[in-house]
Amino acid sequence: xxxxxxxxxxxxxAALALAVVAASPPRAEAQQPATLVVPQLxxxxxxxxxxxxxxxxxxxxxxxxxxxxxxxWGVNKGTGAYGDLAESWSTSDDGKAVTFKLHKTxxxxxxxxxxxxxxxxxxxxxxxxxxxxxxxxxxxREITTPDDNTVVLHLIEPEVGFxxxxxxxxxxxxxxxxKHLWEGQDGFDKGPLVNxxxxxxPFRFVRWERGGLVELEANKDYFRGPPKIDRLVxxxxxxxxVARAEFDSGRLQFLNYEYAPPLAEVAALRRDPKVKVVxxxxxxxxxxxxxLTRKPLDKLEVRQAxxxxxxxxxxxxxxFSGFWKPAVHASVESQGELINRDARFPAFDRARAExxxxxxxxxxxxxxxxxxxxVTNPNFPDCKAMMEVLVQQLRxxxxxxxxxxxxxxxxxxxxxxxxxxxxxxxxRYGPDPDAFREHFMTGGGRNNMSYSNAELDQLAxxxxxxxxxxxxxxxxxxxxxxxxxxxxxxxxxxxxxxxxIRTGWSGFNxxxxxxxxxxxxxxxxxxxxxxR
Amino acid sequence: MxxxxxxxxxxxxxxxxxxxxxxxxxxxxHLAPGDVxxxxxxxxxxxxxxxxxxxRYGLDRPFLEQLxxxxxxxxxxxxxxxxxxxxxxxxxxxxxxPATLLxxxxxxxxxxxxxxxxxxxxxxxxxxxxxxxxxxxxxGLFSVPVFWLGLMLVLFFAVQLQLFPAMGMSSVDGPxxxxxxxxxxxxxxxxxxxxLMTVSVGQYVxxxxxxxxxxxxxxxxxxxxxxxxxxxxxxxxYALRNALLPVVTVLGLQLGLVLTGAVLTETVFSWPGLGxxxxxxxxxxxxxxxxxxxxxxxxxxxxxxxxxxxxxAFLDPRVAL
Numbered sequence: 001x002x003x004x005x006x007x008x009x010x011x012x013x014a015a016l017a018l019a020v021v022a023a024s025p026p027r028a029e030a031q032q033p034a035t036l037v038v039p040q041l042x043x044x045x046x047x048x049x050x051x052x053x054x055x056x057x058x059x060x061x062x063x064x065x066x067x068x069x070x071x072x073w074g075v076n077k078g079t080g081a082y083g084d085l086a087e088s089w090s091t092s093d094d095g096k097a098v099t100f101k102l103h104k105t106x107x108x109x110x111x112x113x114x115x116x117x118x119x120x121x122x123x124x125x126x127x128x129x130x131x132x133x134x135x136x137x138x139x140x141r142e143i144t145t146p147d148d149n150t151v152v153l154h155l156i157e158p159e160v161g162f163x164x165x166x167x168x169x170x171x172x173x174x175x176x177x178x179k180h181l182w183e184g185q186d187g188f189d190k191g192p193l194v195n196x197x198x199x200x201x202p203f204r205f206v207r208w209e210r211g212g213l214v215e216l217e218a219n220k221d222y223f224r225g226p227p228k229i230d231r232l233v234x235x236x237x238x239x240x241x242v243a244r245a246e247f248d249s250g251r252l253q254f255l256n257y258e259y260a261p262p263l264a265e266v267a268a269l270r271r272d273p274k275v276k277v278v279x280x281x282x283x284x285x286x287x288x289x290x291x292l293t294r295k296p297l298d299k300l301e302v303r304q305a306x307x308x309x310x311x312x313x314x315x316x317x318x319x320f321s322g323f324w325k326p327a328v329h330a331s332v333e334s335q336g337e338l339i340n341r342d343a344r345f346p347a348f349d350r351a352r353a354e355x356x357x358x359x360x361x362x363x364x365x366x367x368x369x370x371x372x373x374x375v376t377n378p379n380f381p382d383c384k385a386m387m388e389v390l391v392q393q394l395r396x397x398x399x400x401x402x403x404x405x406x407x408x409x410x411x412x413x414x415x416x417x418x419x420x421x422x423x424x425x426x427x428r429y430g431p432d433p434d435a436f437r438e439h440f441m442t443g444g445g446r447n448n449m450s451y452s453n454a455e456l457d458q459l460a461x462x463x464x465x466x467x468x469x470x471x472x473x474x475x476x477x478x479x480x481x482x483x484x485x486x487x488x489x490x491x492x493x494x495x496x497x498x499x500x501i502r503t504g505w506s507g508f509n510x511x512x513x514x515x516x517x518x519x520x521x522x523x524x525x526x527x528x529x530x531x532r
Numbered sequence: 533m534x535x536x537x538x539x540x541x542x543x544x545x546x547x548x549x550x551x552x553x554x555x556x557x558x559x560x561x562h563l564a565p566g567d568v569x570x571x572x573x574x575x576x577x578x579x580x581x582x583x584x585x586x587x588r589y590g591l592d593r594p595f596l597e598q599l600x601x602x603x604x605x606x607x608x609x610x611x612x613x614x615x616x617x618x619x620x621x622x623x624x625x626x627x628x629x630p631a632t633l634l635x636x637x638x639x640x641x642x643x644x645x646x647x648x649x650x651x652x653x654x655x656x657x658x659x660x661x662x663x664x665x666x667x668x669x670x671x672g673l674f675s676v677p678v679f680w681l682g683l684m685l686v687l688f689f690a691v692q693l694q695l696f697p698a699m700g701m702s703s704v705d706g707p708x709x710x711x712x713x714x715x716x717x718x719x720x721x722x723x724x725x726x727x728l729m730t731v732s733v734g735q736y737v738x739x740x741x742x743x744x745x746x747x748x749x750x751x752x753x754x755x756x757x758x759x760x761x762x763x764x765x766x767x768x769x770y771a772l773r774n775a776l777l778p779v780v781t782v783l784g785l786q787l788g789l790v791l792t793g794a795v796l797t798e799t800v801f802s803w804p805g806l807g808x809x810x811x812x813x814x815x816x817x818x819x820x821x822x823x824x825x826x827x828x829x830x831x832x833x834x835x836x837x838x839x840x841x842x843x844x845a846f847l848d849p850r851v852a853l
Contacts, residue, residue: 035704035705037704039699042808042812043808043809043812045571045572045616045617045816046616046617046618048618051572052572052573052616053571053572053573054572054616129581129584130580130581130584131581132573132581134580134581189618190618194617194618194619195617195618195619209804210624210627210628210804211627211628211631211803211804211805211808211809212700212701212702212802212804213700213704215704233704235699235700235704235802236700236802236804237699237700237802238798238799238800238802238808239679239683239799239800239801239802241683241686242683242686242698242699242800242801242802245686245687245690245691245698246690246691246698246699248691249690249691249694407815408571408815409564409565409566409567409570409571409815409816409817410564410565410566412566412570413565413566413570414565416570
């Protein structure tokens with residue numbers, strides 16, 4: 001018989017044998033060098049961070065390159081900026097020149113010293129080509145280098161928030177490039193170093209295995225001292241569930257907020273002695289922007305009614321299992337005394353919402369609906385969870401809301417074109433409160449609502465140059481009063497990141513012990529493996 | 533018509549096919565909202581930088597001009613540079629092809645062989661208990677969503693038993709060359725291949741079973757049986773050759789999709805394949821990579837159908853090329 005059962009059995013056995021052979025894993029895992037494998041949801045676009053805003057490239061490049069000044073999750077306790085290559089800095093009396101003194105011992109990964117000329121070269125190129133960091137550097141008139149370790153940024157206008165804003169943008173883009181290797185290239189997207197970076201940071205670039213991983217090794221000559229881990233691998237794990245399974249089985253030591261476990265599981269995870277659950281607030285909120293050019297959102301009563309219709313407690317329970325912090329002010333908790341605690345958004349009051357809508361000439365019509373409106377969100381899990389609840393809450397007061405979700409490129413485009421009614425958003429309040437200008441001033445870069453209030457414009461412009469802290473705080477309090485009165489946006493929650501860490505490992509950037517030391521939000525310099 | 537002339541003619545057909553593919557896809561990418569400048573520049577970008585990117589990438593030109601420039605460029609054999617990594621598109625695609633071929637090719641090959649063997653085996657006694665059970669199982673497997681099956685395999689084999697890895701194509705600490713490297717890759721292949729294979733094997737079981745059962749009922753089989761040939765000879769020499777035709781057709785169709793047919797599996801297992809490259813490229817509106825990948829796909833489909841036709845002619849002498 002050609003296809004007898006015995007033959008089939010034999011075939012299956014052979015296949016099984018093959019599988020077993022393959023299964024005997026080539027485990028050459030030496031215990032000595034400590035490797036941290038950080039999962040990432042996808043592939044970096046490029047390893048040259050200065051020409052592209054690339055969320056999956058932030059982590060590898062932030063650990064290879066250094067920055068003039070940096071900021072990390074320490075922003076929660078009020079740190080605006082701390083020096084990375086800069087040892088110290090001072091601002092001239094007229095506020096128009098910032099002088100940075102550089103660390104003398106910083107070296108490029110090829111051994112050459114890092115000098116003020118590298119800083120000037122990098123920033124001059126960013127300014128000339130209007131690369132993404134230009135959003136901050138556009139206020140720079142000229143850069144001078146009195147000596148190898150001093151660099152002076154001459155500003156066009158005095159800007160109190162300049163250094164914190166530079167620190168913030170540097171975590172994404174605007175990293176310092178070696179002049180001696182990049183000079184002569186046609187921009188930061190050309191040449192051999194685009195995807196084989198040479199930096200001066202705590203880790204050196206080893207390899208980029210396309211579709212697989214980016215491997216870095218400890219820079220033993222790092223000017224702050226070598227990191228405690230020997231290897232840092234950013235590995236693509238494209239499925240959230242698989243990453244979680246690998247964490248549970250102990251093969252991953254750390255899951256960042258991109259892989260945040262459903263908050264419903266947090267209670268159970270907290271009971272597990274092998275796992276640390278870390279909540280880290282930020283200086284962003286999760287909120288909604290209202291398009292003031294769309295009817296009937298142009299009516300104040302309608303925006304007030306929407307604010308009254310929102311039950312943050314219920315939203316917190318349904319979307320975040322009660323683990324987030326509802327926000328009722330036009331700011332977030334990390335901003336401390338900058339918060340105007342007297343300026344509150346309208347409280348949850350469904351009857352009041354209905355009354356306001358009736359008064360606005362929008363009574364319930366056919367099917368009980370007053371009007372149609374669309375609610376959009378980018379595909380961020382937290383936005384999605386919140387907006388699903390919001391739609392239901394609006395429908396309860398007779399607003400026929402429907403949810404529309406878009407991929408990132410489409411959503412950004414629609415926001416920029418002001419093609420939306422109500423959208424989930426992430427308003428920023430720090431590292432310097434000058435952020436209000438970007439979001440709420442007439443024509444501001446993130447003012448997708450088309451909000452325009454001459455009084456606010458004037459106040460915010462003045463506050464940006466004020467160096468007296470008390471007076472500045474007072475103005476920002478006034479600005480918040482205007483915002484909760486006019487309601488171009490409605491704040492809902494303080495943003496909060498959830499990370500889970502295997503017990504024994506410590507010093508991750510979202511943990512307080514790493515604040516002001518991690519070198520950017522994406523830095524792993526401070527990570528300590530078990531037993532070191 | 534002689535064979536060489538036939539093959540050349542078929543390959544020449546590739547030119548208009550590819551041209552149409554390029555034009556349609558160029559239009560589709562163009563119609564999608566948003567472009568790469570927003571992805572690269574970020575949401576706080578300076579308008580001047582957005583404009584600079586569009587100019588550098590030629591996105592500021594009229595659609596027809598962009599299309600013409602692209603066609604001229606492809607005509608000269610250059611697929612251009614990726615908008616994102618600024619590396620040659622051809623190299624980007626080729627760096628992902630081996631991983632995908634290895635994964636999809638292995639599982640396709642295994643499922644054809646195993647499926648045909650099982651299908652043929654149960655076709656000998658249509659209607660028997662074995663036939664009913666195996667057939668039902670085959671339909672069941674065919675209906676399983678591959679990402680779900682992948683996750684279940686991960687839970688069982690990677691997490692519970694810790695037998696096989698679930699992430700990527702090689703270990704971070706694994707050997708980079710030699711037999712150790714091959715073993716390492718084989719070890720990583722087991723789960724994704726199993727997931728893909730389990731889903732597609734059912735199809736071949738069903739196909740082979742019905743084809744063989746049908747052929748076995750033909751009068752020429754009754755004739756050879758009456759002559760007194762053994763079951764084995766009948767199956768191998770007379771039945772299978774005809775019964776395999778539908779299997780070859782389906783295999784040909786699937787071969788055409790070999791480069792892109794496994795995006796879900798590649799995602800579950802973080803496999804560094806072409807499917808994910810295309811997916812990422814589409815999300816980032818990386819036109820050169822998207823177009824390059826579509827060209828590669830249309831070439832594969834054309835080749836697969838050519839090979840299918842050649843095999844057909846070999847298996848069935850009635851088919852003249």
